[in-house]
Amino acid sequence: MAKEALLEIRDLWVEVEGKEVLKGVSLTIPRGETHALFGRNGSGKTTLLMTIMGFPAYRVRHGQIIFKGEDITRLPPYERAKRGIGIMFQRPPTIRGVKLREMLKLCAKENGVKIEELAREFGFESFLERDVNRGFSGGELKKSELLQLLIQDPELVLLDEPESGVDMENLQVIGRMIRRLLQKDTHRPRTKSGLIITHTGFILQFVPADLGYVMIDGTIYCQGNPQEIFEGIQKHGYEECISCLRRIEE
Amino acid sequence: MSEKDRRIEPRIEDFKPAKEGRIPRSIEELTPEEWARLKEVGIEPEAPKEGEFLQADARVVHCRKLPEGLELLPVTEALKKYDWLADYWWKAVPAEKDQYTRATAEDLDDGYFIRVLPGTRLIYPVQTCLYIRTPGVAQKVHNIIIVEEGAELNLITACTTHPGVRSGFHIGVSEFYVKRNGKLTFTMIHNWADEMFVRPRTGVIVEEGGTYISTYVTLHQVASIQSMPNCRLVGPGARAIFGSVVVAPKGSYLDLGALVSLEAPGTRAEIISRSVSTGGESLARGHLIGKAPEIKAHLECQGLMLSDEGAIKAIPQLDAYYANVDMSHEAAVGKIAQxxxxxxxxxxxxxxxxxxxxxxxxxxxxxxxxxxxxxxxxxxxxxxxxxxx
Incomplete structure (x- = not known):
């Protein structure tokens, strides 16, 4: 029996500031699976994530985003968040005068997730009384984002380069946090899904992906075993992908 | 006179004297709606405090103090009781400053006198409230606050109107004296009505090693408030901080700031202002004057425009008269980042x-x-x- 599709993207065309960035993207993430998205800078990876979250600057010209069987293409971000989509920002803004603890309470709504316990487990309790993201280092920003997501507890997690700007020591903690988020340590069937953008592929050592995609110039050129794709890119670069046999025929 | 001029310079003659107000004899006469209003400005009948004072229109209806070492009296009583009060009366604010101080000097509607005796450090706040209960009155009060050597006072003043009052005029002269190594924390929360005019006239004198910390909050619609406390740091090491938190809704004209004159070596001052306009006009002024060497003063004005109506005007000024001073300001006005x-x-x-x-x-x-x-x-x-x- 095929797994239930949590997210389905059908022929998505997206414009940002008058420029066409996504040109017919289609993909399906089944419930419980983690997929990885590779591609050069400017290929449209971040645009895809931002469009799934529903930010207004990302204008959908054509196509559909289906989440849990519902067409969410026109919903604002907070409606998508309420339905179970969460995003980790690459460069989150500072919210001055708002304590991280207060923000986490808002993320939690009434889902019963214990803020103190989680913060302590990941060595972040001393940040609860600080303004959200104010003066945080690269690694601290990532932890703050992941803590917010762990408390928000979404069914679909969108991660934009979770390892960028993080030192080796913090990479371990961030890897643990993402494993927790995507239920990688559980023996029960997983219910959480993820879509991860990665340049370095580092994060896949901590969080194995079920499927990988290569995005080139706003379209998905190939999909397959994420480890093989990543090794191929490392050896031959993205040029090889363009002529690769696995290319999805239009 | 145009509507705008009247907003900037309201005339006392347009209002009834506060002495003609419907003034209650005691706080027991206040209704639950009035108590709800008082709570909005921080009056907490149950919270621990050292003393409490409430004046409605022209009458002091409640005045109670707990500890030894604290004097709390209607100012008219204090004037009768203490001849020496003349040394403090109109000494930090000149009676001739403007038409509002002159009107108060001519016809006073009471006010509070607070004195903390030397070495007395009060932990809980003293809470005072100036309340306008009758529509269309002009209330003119004069307060004297003296923190003696090594003493400490936390004073919270709440000013508001009866829920049924829309218009009125409040003039509040306040003179603060912080003696050697004394500390005074003054917090003022205003919640007036949409047709209220408010003219606080404040003078502060801080002696050697003394500290004055003022926080001013106004968040609701009011016709106009204009206030520029004048603070003199006269003794070495004296320190003053003025913080203000201001929201200017449509229909409000708020001209607020502080002037600190640093007159002795090693004095320090800071003015921090945050204002938000949702359609009203907010002027955030700050004026720091370095009249002695080795002083340090900083001014920070930040404004947030939430509407294309109204205005925020940040007006910082720094005057230095010695080479060895450290004075700075930063001002920024903008909208919320998308x-x-x-x-x-x-x-x-x-x-x-x-x-x-x-x-x-x-x-x-x-x-x-x-x-x-x-x-x-x-x-x-x-x-x-x-x-x-």
Whole structure:
């Protein structure tokens, strides 16, 4: 029996500031699976994530985003968040005068997730009384984002380069946090899904992906075993992908 | 006179004398609606405090103090009791300053006298309230606050109107004297009515090693408030901090600031202002004058425009008269960053919820040295006002 599709993207065309960035993207993430998205800078990876979250600057010209069987293409971000989509920002803004603890309470709504316990487990309790993201280092920003997501507890997690700007020591903690988020340590069937953008592929050592995609110039050129794709890119670069046999025929 | 001029320079003659108000004999006469209104400005009948004072229109209806070492009296009584009060009367604010101080000097509607005796450090706040209960009156009060050597006082003053009052005029002359090594924390929360005119006239004199910390909060619609406390740091090492948290709704004209004159070596001053316009006009002034060497003074004005109506005008001024001074200012006015709203929306907040949280955060300025109890009252006032933003 095929797994239930949590997210389905059908022929998505997206414009940002008058420029066409996504040109017919289609993909399906089944419930419980983690997929990885590779591609050069400017290929449209971040645009895809931002469009799934529903930010207004990302204008959908054509196509559909289906989440849990519902067409969410026109919903604002907070409606998508309420339905179970969460995003980790690459460069989150500072919210001055708002304590991280207060923000986490808002993320939690009434889902019963214990803020103190989680913060302590990941060595972040001393940040609860600080303004959200104010003066945080690269690694601290990532932890703050992941803590917010762990408390928000979404069914679909969108991660934009979770390892960028993080030192080796913090990479371990961030890897643990993402494993927790995507239920990688559980023996029960997983219910959480993820879509991860990665340049370095580092994060896949901590969080194995079920499927990988290569995005080139706003379209998905190939999909397959994420480890093989990543090794191929490392050896031959993205040029090889363009002529690769696995290319999805239009 | 145009409507705008009248807003900037209201005339006392347009109002009834406060002595003709419907003045209650005691606080037992206040209705539950009036108590609800008083609570909005931080009057907490149950909270621990050292003393309490309430004046409605022209009469002091409640005045009670607990500890030894604290004197709290209607100012008219204090004037009869103490001849020496002449040394403090109109000494920090000149009686001839303007038409409003002159009117108060000619016909006084009472006020409070507070004196903390040498070495007495009061832990809980002293709470005072100046209340306008009758529509259309002009209330003219004069307060004297003396913190003697090594003494400490936390004073919270709440000013508001009866829920049924829309118009009125409040003139409040306040003279603060902080003696050697004394500390005075003064928190003022205003919640007036949409046709109220308010003219506080404040003078502060801080002696050697003394500290004066002022926090001013106004979050609701009011016709106009104009206030520029004048603070003199006259002794070495004296220190003053002025913080203000201001919301200018449509129909409000708020001209607020502080002037600190640093007149002795090693004095320090800081003026921090946060203002939000939702359609009203807010002038944020700050004037620091370095009249002695080795002083340090900083001014910070930040404004947030939430509407294309109204205005925010930041007017900082620094005057230095010695080479060895450290004086600086920063001012910034802008709108809420779309990026911050979207960030919060991705965490499940609607656009309105996100905006209101960002505004609350912006207004959430932490004044160093402000006691937790006073900070709590300010936070409560901002949280209440946030619902209306």
């Amino acid at each position: 990026e911050e709203i979207e960030y919060l929306m991705a965490r499940g907040l609607s656009e309105e919820e996100a905006t209101s949280l960002i505004v609350q955060g912006f207004l959430n300025v932490r004044i160093e040295g402000l006691p937790a109890e006073l900070q709590k009252r300010i936070d409560q006032a901002i949280a209440l006002a946030r619902e209306g933003l």
